[in-house]
Amino acid sequence: MNKLTFDITYSSDSSSKGERYSLTLKDVDGRDSVVLELNKEQFSLIESRRMRSFYVRCKKERILQDIDDAANYMELEAIARKYYLCDACAFNDINLYGVKRMLKVIVDVLYKYPKLRSRLCFIGTHHEMEKLIVQMEQGNVDALNKFNLQYICTKENAEKLGGMVHKMLTDVIANHKQYIAMAICAFGLFDAVLLDKNDYNGYAYLKCISQLRQSEAIGFHPKECYTPESVVYHELGHLLDEMCNFSEMKSFKEYHESKSAKEIKKGLSTYALESRREFVAEAFAEFMCNPAPRKIANETCEMLNLAYLSSTMCNG
Numbered sequence: 001m002n003k004l005t006f007d008i009t010y011s012s013d014s015s016s017k018g019e020r021y022s023l024t025l026k027d028v029d030g031r032d033s034v035v036l037e038l039n040k041e042q043f044s045l046i047e048s049r050r051m052r053s054f055y056v057r058c059k060k061e062r063i064l065q066d067i068d069d070a071a072n073y074m075e076l077e078a079i080a081r082k083y084y085l086c087d088a089c090a091f092n093d094i095n096l097y098g099v100k101r102m103l104k105v106i107v108d109v110l111y112k113y114p115k116l117r118s119r120l121c122f123i124g125t126h127h128e129m130e131k132l133i134v135q136m137e138q139g140n141v142d143a144l145n146k147f148n149l150q151y152i153c154t155k156e157n158a159e160k161l162g163g164m165v166h167k168m169l170t171d172v173i174a175n176h177k178q179y180i181a182m183a184i185c186a187f188g189l190f191d192a193v194l195l196d197k198n199d200y201n202g203y204a205y206l207k208c209i210s211q212l213r214q215s216e217a218i219g220f221h222p223k224e225c226y227t228p229e230s231v232v233y234h235e236l237g238h239l240l241d242e243m244c245n246f247s248e249m250k251s252f253k254e255y256h257e258s259k260s261a262k263e264i265k266k267g268l269s270t271y272a273l274e275s276r277r278e279f280v281a282e283a284f285a286e287f288m289c290n291p292a293p294r295k296i297a298n299e300t301c302e303m304l305n306l307a308y309l310s311s312t313m314c315n316g
Contacts, residue, residue, distance in 0.1 A: 025164060025187055034160045036153075045152045050188040054110040054117035055084060063107050067100050076103065085110065086120040088146040090128030098200030098228065102181070105232040106193070109240075109288070113308060119185070119239040121147060122192035126182075129192055130169050137162030149189065165190050180208060180228050183235040185242045193235055199228065222269045222286035223294060230289045237284030238277065244307040247276040252303055259296070267296040280304065 021043040023036040038046070063083050070076045073091040076099050080089045085106055091099045102123075110117055122129050135143035136158045144150045144158050153161065165186055176182060180199045184192040199208045208228060216226035225234070241247050247256075256276050264272050264279065272282040283300035287293045293301070 036157045052118040054114035060111045086123045087148045088122045090124035093197045095200040119191040125197045126194045133166045180231040181235045183238040220270045224290035225285045233288045234281045234285040237281035241280045244311045246307045
């Protein structure tokens with residue numbers, strides 16, 4: 001998972017400008033930051049944006065059927081917009097079958113965790129997201145509209161944000177030459193699930209599945225997590241973890257520390273040893289993919305579900 005963070009500082013201005021807010025956006029290691037000045041209305045809109053929820057308008061099966069029936073990527077993009085699955089999306093350079101499978105995973109998770117919609121700002125390849133971010137960096141208002149930020153960001157703020165997110169994307173892709181899917185956590189403004197178009201086309205797709213099966217067989221990934229869908233579940237687990245701040249909670253830290261490396265490797269996966277965040281994402285993937293999740297996945301997701309319920313109650 002790749003992450004940007006922000007701090008909010010409130011200040012009262014007695015001038016005609018009224019109340020003002022400073023939004024400090026930082027990259028994950030704190031080396032780069034951008035400060036945005038917001039009025040009260042803009043600040044309220046940002047807070048509301050981070051509390052958005054997926055609105056259940058129909059049975060899940062209806063959306064899944066619409067996805068199956070789509071004849072091209074434009075119809076799939078229209079479905080994503082119609083059912084409010086994300087703010088912006090671009091599927092034109094991804095294999096149609098791969099997009100359908102990925103969208104079904106997102107629908108499945110949104111029906112279980114509707115508040116996760118607040119973190120699905122973009123779905124597609126990093127190439128297409130980068131195009132939108134570059135347009136923002138250049139002050140293009142249309143790009144703001146696609147992210148539903150037109151009432152939150154001024155043109156000046158859009159240029160600042162575009163510059164920082166563009167740098168992050170460039171760094172991320174430079175460090176991830178190959179990936180099936182990847183989560184981006186960026187202030188609740190640009191959070192995304194990115195797909196590598198090269199892994200969803202023809203022979204590469206079959207090769208990808210073969211490699212995932214081998215990884216699952218040797219325990220590198222959890223039981224039943226051997227498809228591209230399982231990778232998307234893993235990445236959505238990162239976004240859910242970030243939304244709930246779950247991996248930083250004392251109760252989870254204590255639970256995680258109580259598990260030895262041997263227990264984690266045997267009871268979840270080798271990759272789960274990387275960090276608490278990867279542990280959570282791996283547990284979530286198994287919980288969603290395995291018809292009979294093992295003990296660690298069950299226990300972790302029971303705690304995660306409680307954290308989700310607590311965060312949604314606090315946020316209304």
